[in-house]
Amino acid sequence: MEQNFSSYLLGDAVNELSKLPGIGKRTAMRMALHLLKQDQMHVNRLGESLIKMRQEMVFCKRCHNISEKEICGICANPKRNNSIICVVEDIRDVMAIENTSQYKGLYHVLGGLISPMDGVAPSDLHISTLIERISKENISEVIFALSATVEGDTTNFYIFKYIKGMDITVSSLARGVAIGGEIEYADEVTLGRSIVKRLPYTGA
Amino acid sequence: MEQNFSSYLLGDAVNELSKLPGIGKRTAMRMALHLLKQDQMHVNRLGESLIKMRQEMVFCKRCHNISEKEICGICANPKRNNSIICVVEDIRDVMAIENTSQYKGLYHVLGGLISPMDGVAPSDLHISTLIERISKENISEVIFALSATVEGDTTNFYIFKYIKGMDITVSSLARGVAIGGEIEYADEVTLGRSIVKRLPYTGA
Numbered sequence: 001m002e003q004n005f006s007s008y009l010l011g012d013a014v015n016e017l018s019k020l021p022g023i024g025k026r027t028a029m030r031m032a033l034h035l036l037k038q039d040q041m042h043v044n045r046l047g048e049s050l051i052k053m054r055q056e057m058v059f060c061k062r063c064h065n066i067s068e069k070e071i072c073g074i075c076a077n078p079k080r081n082n083s084i085i086c087v088v089e090d091i092r093d094v095m096a097i098e099n100t101s102q103y104k105g106l107y108h109v110l111g112g113l114i115s116p117m118d119g120v121a122p123s124d125l126h127i128s129t130l131i132e133r134i135s136k137e138n139i140s141e142v143i144f145a146l147s148a149t150v151e152g153d154t155t156n157f158y159i160f161k162y163i164k165g166m167d168i169t170v171s172s173l174a175r176g177v178a179i180g181g182e183i184e185y186a187d188e189v190t191l192g193r194s195i196v197k198r199l200p201y202t203g204a
Numbered sequence: 205m206e207q208n209f210s211s212y213l214l215g216d217a218v219n220e221l222s223k224l225p226g227i228g229k230r231t232a233m234r235m236a237l238h239l240l241k242q243d244q245m246h247v248n249r250l251g252e253s254l255i256k257m258r259q260e261m262v263f264c265k266r267c268h269n270i271s272e273k274e275i276c277g278i279c280a281n282p283k284r285n286n287s288i289i290c291v292v293e294d295i296r297d298v299m300a301i302e303n304t305s306q307y308k309g310l311y312h313v314l315g316g317l318i319s320p321m322d323g324v325a326p327s328d329l330h331i332s333t334l335i336e337r338i339s340k341e342n343i344s345e346v347i348f349a350l351s352a353t354v355e356g357d358t359t360n361f362y363i364f365k366y367i368k369g370m371d372i373t374v375s376s377l378a379r380g381v382a383i384g385g386e387i388e389y390a391d392e393v394t395l396g397r398s399i400v401k402r403l404p405y406t407g408a
Contacts, residue, residue, distance in 0.1 A: 007261065009253075009260055009261055013253045013256075029296065029299075032254075035224075035254060040259060042223075043257075043258040047250075047254045050220070050239060051251040053216065053217040054239055055244060057213055066237075066240060090237075091237055092233065095233075
């Protein structure tokens with residue numbers, strides 16, 4: 001859109017913005033023109049917050065979650081149950097589970113799922129550090145909280161191979177019809193599985 | 205999404221990113237996590253290009269287009285026809301028309317359209333400087349290139365009131381069925397107007 005346009009300053013900004021995920025040239029241009037109309041202070045805050053975040057944030061050496069220190073706040077928290085590890089694909093999954101306030105154990109962020117189609121091999125993920133944690137730390141339970149997709153199942157199975165001999169409970173997230181969800185809108189596979197894996201009704 | 209999350213650095217970045225137009229908290233979080241995985245150099249380039257753009261770019265004193273100097277490249281170009289002014293709403297309209305390479309006159313960027321519904325009055329726009337330019341510069345034609353909406357028409361009409369007494373050609377963009385467009389997909393209003401305002405067929 002800006003091919004004939006002479007400003008290299010605007011062009012640079014648009015070019016950098018369009019490298020963000022999901023942002024094309026047009027959206028980047030809209031953002032850049034929006035920023036041009038804002039106070040200098042506001043634009044400085046945006047630019048500096050990004051630079052500072054990248055500079056000072058690291059990944060936790062233990063669970064690969066984001067952190068401001070070598071060991072993240074969850075791993076370092078003495079109130080968490082450090083005998084349970086919840087295995088997730090991504091940092092956003094940690095946030096989603098944390099927001100439920102229902103889990104008080106630790107995490108392990110794989111950084112992706114095994115996917116031969118996308119060229120993601122087990123060695124590209126934080127699987128070896130997970131196996132190491134499970135064998136060295138005093139772990140009693142491993143919870144698989146990966147997507148219910150072919151990639152998620154493959155990854156679960158790959159990890160399970162390593163730990164099935166150990167004296168550890170291995171569990172995975174409950175699957176079924178969503179709470180508050182209407183039966184007629186549930187997908188067939190989920191609904192079918194929900195009937196097969198039905199639970200005793202307790203009246204509670 | 206990040207309410208229970210302890211990092212103020214990440215929170216700051218997400219907060220600033222979510223002030224961009226069309227970016228919600230979730231998208232901002234995706235962007236921030238994406239940036240965390242990039243090289244420091246890459247993030248610096250993004251942050252610094254935004255700050256520098258805002259610092260060094262100004263709005264042209266004559267036509268209110270963006271510029272790196274007091275007078276923009278279009279206004280300062282001696283090859284442009286400086287007796288024609290094309291009136292547009294936004295800088296992006298300048299870019300769109302420039303990209304056609306079909307127009308060699310000057311521009312005037314209003315910065316919006318008159319809209320009582322949105323509380324935009326004529327005094328909020330660069331209309332007085334347009335009237336001043338038309339009366340002081342040696343202008344022979346004014347082209348209205350505003351949206352064909354109620355707001356666009358109102359703005360055209362408001363400006364026209366001031367200049368209709370002057371010895372100036374006033375024109376507006378041709379409206380009709382798009383070139384390469386299929387008739388059955390043209391909207392009714394455009395198609396109806398295209399029939400009423402039909403042009404002599406020249407065989408060219």
